[in-house]
Amino acid sequence: MVGGMTCAACVGRVEKKLNRLEGVSATVNLATGRARIDHPVSLPLEKLVATVERAGFTASLPEPASPSNAHVAPPAGGPDSPTPREGTRDPAWDRLMVTLLLSAPVLVLSMVPAWQFRNWQWLCLTLAAPVAAWSAWPFHQRALRGLRHGEATMDTLVSLGVAASFSWSCYALFGGGAGVPGMTMPFSLLPESGGTAHIYLEAAVAVPLFVLTGRMLESRARHRTGSALSSLAELAAKDALVSVNGNERRIPIGDLQVGDHFLVRPGERVATDGTVVEGNSALDLSLITGESRPVEAGPGTRVVGGALNSGGLLQVRASVVGAETQLARITRLVEEAQTGKTKVQRLADSVAAVFVPAVLTVSVTVLGFWLGAGAAAQSAVTAAVAVLVVACPCALGLATPTALLAATGRGAQLGILVSGPRALESLRRVDTVVLDKTGTLTTGRMSVLGITTADGGDAVTSVRLAASVERASTHPLAAAITAHAVGLEAQPLARATDFTEVPGQAVQANVEGRLVEVGRPVDEESLPGTLRDAVRTAGKEGRSAVLVTVDGIPDSVISLGDALRSDTYRAVDRLRRLGLDPVMATGDSEATARAVAGQLGITDVHAAVRPEDKAALVKRLKEEGRQVAVVGDGVNDAAALAEADLGIAMSSGADAAIGAADITLTREDIQTLPDAVHLARQTLGTIRINLLWAFGYNLVTVPLAAVGLLNPMFAAAAMSASSLLVVCNSLRLRTWSPATGGRAHQPSRLNTGFQETE
Missing domain, CATH: 3.40.50.1000 (HAD superfamily/HAD-like)
Incomplete structure (x- = not known):
């Protein structure tokens, strides 16, 4: 985790410091506050932490994987998350509220000349001073920290803008004639070009107010984009009810071992991946696979940790624990996907790394140009301050990671696990x-796809007799016939006696006083017409045909195969x-x-x-x-x-x-595949809109500020709104739902079977 980052320039500084280390390749994500680092084994982790700290930021190593925490990933709320733990106060919120109370009178008095009473400007100075110093202190602190390391960030621009506005106002009040009693100051959307009587205390308070508000909303929005990862972490069970020799006791999930038997009561979550040993129930897998239908579980059924038991009592034998469970793999994939970068984001980060120094150069150039052109000092300072305040690399830094956070989280909810942003880019192309x-x-399992009886025959009776014989066989086709007969919920299977088997040919037994034989048709020409046609049709369609003979008379043909999903x-x-x-x-x-x-x-x-x-x-x-x-x-x-x-x-x-x-579909529904294509296209489209806005905003507003057509107060509001619009646009992906593209015409038969398996 990397703390203290506020814009893409911060990201560029951390990455540059880390990548200077021999053999290190680092990618830093602004939205999650995480760094993904490939480094030689010989390089101590403490050196990586120290490198980040030397860049002026805080850093901490992830918790080592252990049986107790390997299956739970921390929620991706992003750096400087404003959401405090329950029962605690949020310092960022307190700072914002104090700033609002102090700034509101200054803004109102500066914008409404009719309310400007005698010596109003001195009241504004008294209220603005704590805002410019205490409220803006985080920006000043980070700016000074960056200067010590020879770097400039968004905080540098904000800090200089506040300091310049407040300093000019103090000069105007104490030495420029703005402090005389009875002075009034008309409000204008554009900067004033008159004498030194104009003060910019409204800009000095508006910049911290709008930037703090924007970052508060932005951080909360980033926190919501990571809510899918938080939900996955919350699915993990904290303990397990273990059964040993008939005795039940609860143990921490970290003490659960492979092979242990544990109980899952109705309403509880399955502790870890395993196989049902005893009991029957329905499991809700919607939060893991996105599948809304409950899944029936019984002896021999494989279950996944985090599934909700909505039925009876289950006894499960643990097969996988810790970091190798399916829930842990899903969480890890989502987390890794959210820390990556697309090509367009890497380009944006490269631009942002030189953006702040360029803005500082432009601001100094604007100040010198206007002074050299003979303009009033007030106008020159106003234009320079507006350039500092309006420039916003934050939107560039947030354009891609916030969209990826929202998209990968939504994808996990829909059953689409993306390994990284490159996979999304590839999927779109x-x-x-x-x-x-x-x-x-296909389902990958053999099943009964059709039953054709001889004239006057009963299909249910025929398959019941066949299953009564086949349940003693271990052949895959026998298992499919038996499962089909049991699923019909007709009469129970009868007891078969004198069971004999001819390997590769047929099985036969006495069932309810009749000799029943089930096997591969040998002489098609000797069969009745309907059965002969059924055998030939099965062969053409790649199905397996099984002939059922009762007392030597052909009774039916059962067609089996691997059914389409x-x-x-x-x-x-x-x-x-x-x-x-x-x-x-x-x-x-x-x-x-x-x-x-x-x-x-x-x-x-x-x-x-x-x-x-x-x-x-x-x-x-x-x-x-x-x-x-x-x-x-x-x-x-x-x-x-x-x-x-x-x-x-x-x-x-x-x-x-x-x-x-690169992508894993966690649902059995193959429709998830076109959903993934839709999601990839929607995500890349959102990223392009974000970057278009981020670049376009600066291309328009910086020149306006440079020529003196933008008031610093409105520049601050525009800068905060820019980042917020990018984040809100990305948040739309959290509610995205795949369009079906219209109901396709379906053929009359969808369950086509196939003779061989891969």
Whole structure:
């Protein structure tokens, strides 16, 4: 953490000092007050802290990861956050309130000539003195600290502006005729060009008042942009109810070990990632994955720490603790994304680093020009002070980080985890998306997709008989048939006797006095017409056909496969509407790949490809000039994910795929993919608007101040408003919701099955 930074020039100073160290590469974020530093292992961390302190700022090291705190990240409220802990007073708020009480009479008397009573100017001096000294002391202090290190920041401009306004007013009062009884001063939106009787005490109090107010609002807004990270930190359980030999006791979460059994009562959060050992319940994962529907959990179900138990009692065996839990990884990804910088922000920081010295040069030049041109000293000083006050590098420094804070936080709520700002930039430029099939477009699990019975047959009875036999088998197709029959909630499965199995062919058993055989169709021509057609259709569509025979008579054909995710068609259609070209690359057979591609309208299909072939495909597409994103979930996708301009992984996939990806989709809904594209475009658009305003504001106001057309008081208000507008524009991303792009036409059958898995 780096404290005391107030503008982009401060950021540039810290980065310059750190990057001068051998082997160090540092990035400092103004909005979060965090520095991300790559450094040699041999370099002591204390030296990094000392370097920041020598630059005139405070610094502290992050808490070392431990079992008790590794899963909780501190909220990203930003430096100098004005939000005090509950039950404590906020010094920044107190300073602002005192400044307001002292400044209000000065502003009113200076702006309303009719209320200027005899010797009003001396009352204004009495009230303005503590504002110029005590209220503006933080600016003076930081300005002096910067000067000791040969650097100038935004605080330097504010400090000089206040000092110049107050000093000129004192000169006018004590030696320039402004202190005579009965003196009145007309108010004008433009600076006065008359004699020395005009005083600028209103500017001396307005500058600290407006800047303190702007920074208060700005800091609170930055605090809100980091609220998503705070919410993630609050999800982590503080303790766990452990069950040992039937005895229950609560222990701190840091004492929980892999393999421990802990209980999760209704209304409690799951302490850490694990597997349900006993009990059934519904878990609310909305704050972790963005999925609003509850997820049923029972024995064997994997659960994640932070999930809310909204049903019965669960006993869970801990499989991961500390920094490796899913909640910890999500929090870490969000935090790292918020500390990065885009290319446009690095450009803005480079400009801001030379901005303040340039403004000081312009101010001195303006003062010398007007004095040399024979203008009144009052006019020359007014123009110089207005230049100092109106210049604002704060907006440049906040343009990108506040937008990234809001966007990454909102993305985490929607189930989109972004590794950094470069990923957002890449996602916006992508024009081709290479989609894996199994586990990405499909569920990755075999399921029953259709049942065709012989004339007069009952599908429910047939699948029940088949499942009664198959539940004794370990084959994946057997498990799918059994799960389907149980899900029908018809009669319970019957007891099967005399079970026999012909490996790779069929299984058979006696069920309720009938001989039931379930297996691969061998002689299609001998089957009744409806069953023969069902077998052939399944083969064309890449499904697996299973024939059920009862007492030697063909009874039904069960079609199984890997079903498409529910919203896959709409997701691919939305990608196409966004201007992205979908490409499918799968290890499955040509028939299987063509079947799913036909359902989704994908024409560019690459089937039977090995992992190295996927990476080669991505490389070839890039050589054609395309910006390629790869979406996958398996180990076989890791090479392609790493080769792509942008890698996108499903969180349900392998760790190798997630590790190679730039973006992770934590929801099972593939619609999150076009949502991520929308979010990236919205974020980069917001950043561009912020930077356009920040640059445009200075291009307009600095020349106006230099030619004497801007009153210092209004210059101070404009400067504060500039930063505030940038932050408020970024805050709009916190409430952004993805547009569906219209309801796409969906084919009549979405659950197409596939014979092979990758």
